Amino acid sequence: AILTLADQCWHEFPLSAASFQSSLNGAYQITSIANSEVFQNEGLGRIKNTLGNTKYGRWTHQPICTEILEGVGDKLCVYTNSSFSHGRGISIFTTPTIAEEVAGLPAFQDPAALPKANVNIDSRVWEAKSIPGKGIGVVAKRTLKFKDRVTAYTPALLAYLDDGLELLEREKYLRIAVEQLPEATRDSYLHLAYIYGYPDIRVQDIVKGNTFQLQLAGQNHLAIFPETSRFNHDCSPNAQYYLDPELLTHFVHTTRPVAPGEEINLVYTSPLEDTATRQQKLQDGFHFTCSCSRCTAHSTDPTLDQMQGMQDSLNDWSATSTGSPKLAEKLLQLYRKEGLEGFLDIPYGFAALAYNAVGNSKEAEKYANLAREAILMKDGPWTPNLQLWNELLKDSKKHWSYRRRLE
Numbered sequence: 281a282i283l284t285l286a287d288q289c290w291h292e293f294p295l296s297a298a299s300f301q302s303s304l305n306g307a308y309q310i311t312s313i314a315n316s317e318v319f320q321n322e323g324l325g326r327i328k329n330t331l332g333n334t335k336y337g338r339w340t341h342q343p344i345c346t347e348i349l350e351g352v353g354d355k356l357c358v359y360t361n362s363s364f365s366h367g368r369g370i371s372i373f374t375t376p377t378i379a380e381e382v383a384g385l386p387a388f389q390d391p392a393a394l395p396k397a398n399v400n401i402d403s404r405v406w407e408a409k410s411i412p413g414k415g416i417g418v419v420a421k422r423t424l425k426f427k428d429r430v431t432a433y434t435p436a437l438l439a440y441l442d443d444g445l446e447l448l449e450r451e452k453y454l455r456i457a458v459e460q461l462p463e464a465t466r467d468s469y470l471h472l473a474y475i476y477g478y479p480d481i482r483v484q485d486i487v488k489g490n491t492f493q494l495q496l497a498g499q500n501h502l503a504i505f506p507e508t509s510r511f512n513h514d515c516s517p518n519a520q521y522y523l524d525p526e527l528l529t530h531f532v533h534t535t536r537p538v539a540p541g542e543e544i545n546l547v548y549t550s551p552l553e554d555t556a557t558r559q560q561k562l563q564d565g566f567h568f569t570c571s572c573s574r575c576t577a578h579s580t581d582p583t584l585d586q587m588q589g590m591q592d593s594l595n596d597w598s599a600t601s602t603g604s605p606k607l608a609e610k611l612l613q614l615y616r617k618e619g620l621e622g623f624l625d626i627p628y629g630f631a632a633l634a635y636n637a638v639g640n641s642k643e644a645e646k647y648a649n650l651a652r653e654a655i656l657m658k659d660g661p662w663t664p665n666l667q668l669w670n671e672l673l674k675d676s677k678k679h680w681s682y683r684r685r686l687e
């Protein structure tokens with residue numbers, strides 16, 4: 281595939297601040313730039329593409345490009361297609377080669393591809409609402425079951441990460457990208473939450489607090505999905521997401537039943553890391569202190585240690601290993617108790633191996649199927665991890681783990 285998802289990156293940095301931070305180290309630098317004369321004189325808001333909707337190949341606007349950038353080995357250009365997905369529009373700041381590849385994807389080429397998958401359509405199961413202490417959040421409008429779809433949207437903006445541009449230079453191009461979007465999409469972008477509050481770098485300030493990462497042609501790009509950006513964080517999230525590289529779509533599904541009026545959350549950082557690490561990452565990346573149940577409970581870190589110890593035992597294939605189906609079932613219970621239903625591929629996978637290792641292929645296959653289902657919801661069909669369980673399911677008795685703990 282020409283387009284692959286950043287390997288595991290969303291596990292650790294689902295909403296990554298990497299691009300914004302790569303060219304500046306904290307608020308002080310922003311302050312000094314925002315107040316500088318250069319900035320005042322450049323008047324970024326005034327730079328506009330005046331060419332309108334002339335045809336430029338697959339794009340509705342004339343691409344506006346940088347010089348050749350050393351770190352990129354090419355120029356980067358703003359590509360906008362304002363008629364993408366029935367007028368939702370999309371802007372991409374990337375190299376000409378990558379833009380060409382992206383424009384060849386089914387999301388662009390097949391007019392039926394997005395409607396067929398109900399992408400960019402209001403699912404009517406959620407609404408954006410003010411949540412005390414968290415700004416706007418996503419709330420369920422009706423009862424949702426396990427695995428119900430909540431949202432499916434394409435990005436308003438995609439931009440090359442690690443472009444080596446100066447902060448203000450990047451702002452100039454990203455601003456053009458956002459300004460060229462159709463009005464409704466542009467407004468939904470510009471109304472998103474931001475972190476620092478400097479209007480002159482507003483487009484990147486929004487990037488800072490709302491970015492997902494994906495790979496286009498093997499290169500990391502940031503992606504802003506305006507609707508999806510309204511999901512707040514919780515360390516026991518009741519929803520998971522994955523990105524579809526062909527439809528360029530961000531899908532969110534529930535990982536456990538959700539009641540009407542309940543907030544629907546994603547997790548912004550790995551929920552398997554200790555509380556101090558999670559808090560630090562949320563503070564650095566998103567400037568808030570997490571007060572979710574797992575961030576406030578004293579039992580969270582000891583439970584995580586216990587889970588890690590159990591996983592180590594289940595991963596130990598020596599003759600003295602204490603790994604067993606019973607231990608795997610206990611691990612599964614702990615994941616559930618911690619509200620980690622979106623991450624059950626790990627204990628399901630351990631259970632599949634542990635059962636197969638004692639020759640119980642029926643249970644092994646049951647858990648391998650559950651692990652597959654969990655991975656699909658978490659990583660989408662493109663993940664290499666799926667292969668792990670497909671192999672076991674192909675012929676569990678020929679799998680390396682079969683009767684491994686009996687012999």
Ligand SMILES: C[S@@+](CC[C@H](N)C(=O)[O-])C[C@H]1O[C@@H](n2cnc3c(N)ncnc32)[C@H](O)[C@@H]1O
Pocket residue numbers: 295413414415416417472473489490509510511512513514566567568569570571572
């Ligand atoms: C991707 S946005 C989420 C939507 C945002 N609340 C809004 O009003 O648009 C990320 C920002 O939401 C806020 N946020 C998200 N989860 C939070 C939480 N659990 N507690 C407090 N603030 C949170 C933080 O300000 C964070 O920078």
